[in-house]
Amino acid sequence: MTDKSHDPNQMTGAAMIVRALIDHGVQHLFGYPGGAVLPIYDEIFQQSEVEHILVRHEQGAGHAAEGYARSTGKPGVVLVTSGPGATNMVTPLADALMDSIPLVCITGQVPTHLIGNDAFQECDTVGITRPCTKHNWLVRNVNDLAKVLHEAFYVATTGRPGPVVVDVPKDVQFATGTYHPPRKSDVHISYSPRVKGDAMQIRKAVALLAGAKRPVIYSGGGVINAGREASKLLRELVEVTGFPITSTLMGLGAYPASGPNWLGMLGMHGTYEANMTMHDCDVMLCVGARFDDRITGRTDAFSPNSKKIHIDIDPSSINKNIRVDVPIIGDCGDVLADILQVFKAEAKKPDIKPWWQQIATWRARNSLAFKPNRDVIMPQYAIQRLFELTRGRDTYITTEVGQHQMWAAQFYGFEEPHRWMTSGGLGTMGYGLPAAIGVQVAHPDSLVIDIGGDASVQMTMQEMSTAVQYELPVKIFILNNQYMGMVRQWQQLLHGNRLSHSYSEALPDFVKLAEAYGGVGLQVSKPGDLDGAIKEMISVKKPVLFDCRVAALENCFPMIPSGKAHNEMILPAEASDPAAAFAGGKALV
Amino acid sequence: MNQPASAYFLEDRHDPNETHTLSVLVQNEPGVLARVIGLFSGRGYNIESLTVSETESQKHLSRITIVTTGTPMVIQQIKHQLDRMIPVYRVVDMTLTKRAIERELAMVKVRSTGEPRVEALRLADAFRARVIDATTESFVFEITGNTDKITQFIDLMRPLGLVEVARTGVAAIGRGPEGM
Ligand SMILES: Cc1ncc(C[n+]2csc(CCOP(=O)(O)OP(=O)(O)O)c2C)c(N)n1
Ligand SMILES: [Mg+2]
Numbered sequence: 001m002t003d004k005s006h007d008p009n010q011m012t013g014a015a016m017i018v019r020a021l022i023d024h025g026v027q028h029l030f031g032y033p034g035g036a037v038l039p040i041y042d043e044i045f046q047q048s049e050v051e052h053i054l055v056r057h058e059q060g061a062g063h064a065a066e067g068y069a070r071s072t073g074k075p076g077v078v079l080v081t082s083g084p085g086a087t088n089m090v091t092p093l094a095d096a097l098m099d100s101i102p103l104v105c106i107t108g109q110v111p112t113h114l115i116g117n118d119a120f121q122e123c124d125t126v127g128i129t130r131p132c133t134k135h136n137w138l139v140r141n142v143n144d145l146a147k148v149l150h151e152a153f154y155v156a157t158t159g160r161p162g163p164v165v166v167d168v169p170k171d172v173q174f175a176t177g178t179y180h181p182p183r184k185s186d187v188h189i190s191y192s193p194r195v196k197g198d199a200m201q202i203r204k205a206v207a208l209l210a211g212a213k214r215p216v217i218y219s220g221g222g223v224i225n226a227g228r229e230a231s232k233l234l235r236e237l238v239e240v241t242g243f244p245i246t247s248t249l250m251g252l253g254a255y256p257a258s259g260p261n262w263l264g265m266l267g268m269h270g271t272y273e274a275n276m277t278m279h280d281c282d283v284m285l286c287v288g289a290r291f292d293d294r295i296t297g298r299t300d301a302f303s304p305n306s307k308k309i310h311i312d313i314d315p316s317s318i319n320k321n322i323r324v325d326v327p328i329i330g331d332c333g334d335v336l337a338d339i340l341q342v343f344k345a346e347a348k349k350p351d352i353k354p355w356w357q358q359i360a361t362w363r364a365r366n367s368l369a370f371k372p373n374r375d376v377i378m379p380q381y382a383i384q385r386l387f388e389l390t391r392g393r394d395t396y397i398t399t400e401v402g403q404h405q406m407w408a409a410q411f412y413g414f415e416e417p418h419r420w421m422t423s424g425g426l427g428t429m430g431y432g433l434p435a436a437i438g439v440q441v442a443h444p445d446s447l448v449i450d451i452g453g454d455a456s457v458q459m460t461m462q463e464m465s466t467a468v469q470y471e472l473p474v475k476i477f478i479l480n481n482q483y484m485g486m487v488r489q490w491q492q493l494l495h496g497n498r499l500s501h502s503y504s505e506a507l508p509d510f511v512k513l514a515e516a517y518g519g520v521g522l523q524v525s526k527p528g529d530l531d532g533a534i535k536e537m538i539s540v541k542k543p544v545l546f547d548c549r550v551a552a553l554e555n556c557f558p559m560i561p562s563g564k565a566h567n568e569m570i571l572p573a574e575a576s577d578p579a580a581a582f583a584g585g586k587a588l589v
Numbered sequence: 590m591n592q593p594a595s596a597y598f599l600e601d602r603h604d605p606n607e608t609h610t611l612s613v614l615v616q617n618e619p620g621v622l623a624r625v626i627g628l629f630s631g632r633g634y635n636i637e638s639l640t641v642s643e644t645e646s647q648k649h650l651s652r653i654t655i656v657t658t659g660t661p662m663v664i665q666q667i668k669h670q671l672d673r674m675i676p677v678y679r680v681v682d683m684t685l686t687k688r689a690i691e692r693e694l695a696m697v698k699v700r701s702t703g704e705p706r707v708e709a710l711r712l713a714d715a716f717r718a719r720v721i722d723a724t725t726e727s728f729v730f731e732i733t734g735n736t737d738k739i740t741q742f743i744d745l746m747r748p749l750g751l752v753e754v755a756r757t758g759v760a761a762i763g764r765g766p767e768g769m
Binding site: 126127130131134135138155159160188189190191314315316318319320323 | 615616619620623624627631662665666669670672673674675676677678
């Protein structure tokens with residue numbers, strides 16, 4: 001036997017984990033210690049390349065890592081202990097899977113000889129997380145650890161990104177074995193996501209686009225995930241074709257909200273013009289979106305007369321809900337580049353003036369209208385003011401889930417990708433506050449705001465303590481309507497206004513709560529005080545809980561009610577009636 | 590459309606169901622079968638039959654054969670969902686290739702004496718089932734064939750003293766010289 005004692009690649013499993021993080025360029029790690037990960041924490045203690053952020057609840061670590069990942073395009077990394085540490089991570093894993101966010105989560109496990117014995121803090125982590133990860137591994141041999149860790153990073157970040165879990169028993173962390181740096185052969189040969197779109201399909205797509213009379217581009221989170229270049233290409237395609245563009249909740253910012261071709265968000269709470277354009281179009285180009293049920297409304301009445309092109313890196317997204325005519329499997333960036341190239345070489349901008357005139361009449365209905373109020377802050381107005389007063393700043397927005405989330409999507413204009421983090425697929429209340437912490441860790445000098453609801457923020461409020469500890473000046477802007485507003489809205493519209501358990505009773509005093517954590521609390525209830533308070537919030541260099549008291553019973557419109565199609569939206573009472581809109585539309589075009 | 594108040598769009602879909610046989614080549618690693626089965630239960634797909642065994646041990650490859658039912662859109666989804674699992678190498682819809690042979694093996698225990706016993710033997714012979722165990726009052730038959738043939742044989746044995754059946758589920762392979 002050769003003497004391995006001087007081989008620098010001989011190390012313990014715990015050391016390999018830290019070494020692999022460094023080799024993958026990880027600078028920040030979100031975690032919470034416990035018995036089954038102590039060897040790893042010991043290694044973390046003895047180095048300074050990876051900074052560990054201690055959260056207050058493992059769910060917070062997961063969402064923080066999601067915010068980190070979404071605002072940087074890099075994977076978020078999490079370290080938690082076995083048993084309850086792992087089960088507390090289930091929500092963020094499911095959230096990241098739904099929204100295709102790259103996470104690498106390392107969990108401690110009881111020693112291998114105790115697995116299956118109901119040992120203290122044992123749970124079947126790979127079993128529990130199997131359906132909420134892209135892939136997961138239980139590492140039983142220290143000599144497999146390096147390969148698995150490298151594969152984990154590769155799987156999380158390539159193809160359709162997603163969360164992965166590496167479960168490492170404590171004896172494997174202690175055992176010594178051989179580490180190797182990342183290399184190609186670390187990956188399952190059965191895993192090779194397709195990046196480049198099929199050339200024939202791309203030609204078919206261009207032919208459809210070039211011949212369109214009533215086209216629309218419908219983009220989604222896939223464009224954001226595909227990187228900044230993909231957003232640039234999307235903008236160029238809009239420019240070159242002159243087509244109108246709408247986006248899902250997940251895709252906001254890929255095309256700028258101030259762009260001339262922007263229709264606003266589509267779907268259940270999307271704008272009238274976006275949904276009508278989708279319904280009446282003759283050619284739809286879906287880029288990195290997945291026809292989910294919040295988008296389509298009734299599938300049998302969804303955009304009934306259009307030819308549909310669908311670009312997605314995940315073949316299972318094709319024809320899942322809606323049958324499409326030209327599927328293109330590939331990375332949004334690569335495929336958009338190819339489409340652009342062929343379009344520029346072989347097609348010219350179709351004349352779609354009549355279509356834009358039609359769209360102008362829909363726009364003129366002003367579907368986001370709301371009634372101004374001098375005495376009470378309207379929630380929409382609060383977001384408008386927040387937007388105006390943060391405009392031009394280096395700002396990142398996260399949200400919780402509910403009405404405030406939809407108002408944020410409707411009224412905050414996103415100009416760039418990676419600036420908007422919201423729980424779209426899973427709809428996880430409690431996402432926004434820890435996500436903001438993750439974003440702030442990645443962008444310490446930026447303005448990071450969580451647009452929250454009074455009910456949602458209480459789900460992960462403990463992370464205020466994390467924000468204070470690490471001097472992360474996140475701003476928690478709470479639209480406090482004293483209700484689970486979205487639940488109340490559904491109860492009002494669909495359940496005879498029986499407000500069963502949707503009133504936020506015994507709300508804490510958010511100002512005192514902020515102070516108790518060592519942050520700053522602000523409260524406003526008068527529209528006239530709002531601007532001043534927002535400016536103060538921005539200037540404070542500490543975590544802020546901003547209790548913005550808003551109209552309690554306001555509903556979020558427009559809205560596609562259940563069982564209805566895109567052209568059967570409920571508009572707010574303040575929207576223009578069709579005749580007036582028509583006149584207005586005429587004036588616009 | 591009338592529907593109860595719901596945050597979801599409730600729809601009836603009326604596409605007819607089809608039965609398909611899928612061959613799935615996977616890396617034989619711990620948990621791989623759980624992943625496949627979990628996919629089916631988690632997404633509400635049907636499993637009519639499932640067989641699995643290592644087929645190339647030096648490459649650690651296993652072959653899973655699944656018979657499933659669903660609308661054409663669902664069957665396509667199942668194929669894609671399987672295909673995107675990390676340890677899955679290939680998924681082939683054997684029903685679409687139209688050139689696949691499907692076989693199942695069953696062991697059928699029949700307990701009877703006198704005329705029914707003679708009749709059971711006679712039928713077994715007609716179905717090319719072999720006797721693999723016998724006592725003075727029972728037989729165990731081994732029969733191979735497609736699912737229909739086996740089901741038919743079992744139905745015939747029922748009035749003749751059928752005790753129990755063990756079936757392997759379907760294995761499938763394509764005709765001709767090419768592999769999957
Ligand atoms: C963890 C979790 N539990 C329950 C829900 C269901 N839900 C969706 S919105 C909502 C109410 C949110 O209330 P609040 O945070 O005050 O936001 P608002 O709608 O009032 O703006 C609830 C309970 C959810 N999305 N997430
Ligand atoms: Mg509320």
